[in-house]
Amino acid sequence: MQIDGKKEKLKKLGIKYVVIDLGVVEILEDITPEQHDQLKILLLESGLELLDDKKSILIERIKNVVTEMIHHSDELPKVNFSDYISEKLGYDYTYLSNIFSEVKGITLQHYIIMHRIEKVKELLLYDDLNLTQISYRLQYSSVAHLSNQFKKVTGLSPSFYKLLKQKRGHNLEHL
Structure with a gap:
């Protein structure tokens, strides 16, 4: 999936982000558990992984x-x-x-x-x-x-x- 496609999918999920750079997306606000699960699925489908703990x-x-x-x-x-x-x-x-x-x-x-x-x-x-x-x-x-x-x-x-x-x-x- 190209970057533009990722941006569109994030918008569809209602997730506001700051930067997409080298696979890094910084989310501006807390997301709902449902949005979190949808984002995780979206990323897995794209061959990416959701890293949501600081370590x-x-x-x-x-x-x-x-x-x-x-x-x-x-x-x-x-x-x-x-x-x-x-x-x-x-x-x-x-x-x-x-x-x-x-x-x-x-x-x-x-x-x-x-x-x-x-x-x-x-x-x-x-x-x-x-x-x-x-x-x-x-x-x-x-x-x-x-x-x-x-x-x-x-x-x-x-x-x-x-x-x-x-x-x-x-x-x-x-x-």
Whole structure:
């Protein structure tokens, strides 16, 4: 469903909203339980989910900032990730980290590491960057640090991972 369609459906339900941006709708006033149920059904039909408790909303915002920071930016922020996330969301990092751990069952730091390793995998396979360049781009303190973290998460060294993926791709071409 396109944004215009969502706006029309919200109007039909009699729900006044402030902003529709990247899947976020802020409702201006309290809605009736019936409107709430109808909105939930409407969103589910569109493949979306209604997040109506503050913790879930904050967790989604944290995940979005991490994803944007690591996967959709050509250059990572020059400040610590914790400072960046805290600044972007307007909350103390310890508070964000505690809520994230409580709800997701893993630390925010581990979540960031997992995303950084996914980005390393992507860069190893699809870019012509060497480990030194990847290490610099993703702000690892050294190639050794990147390699150790990569091995801890994947069980493989970065170079073995790249070799394994290349061999798999080569084998698939001959089928």
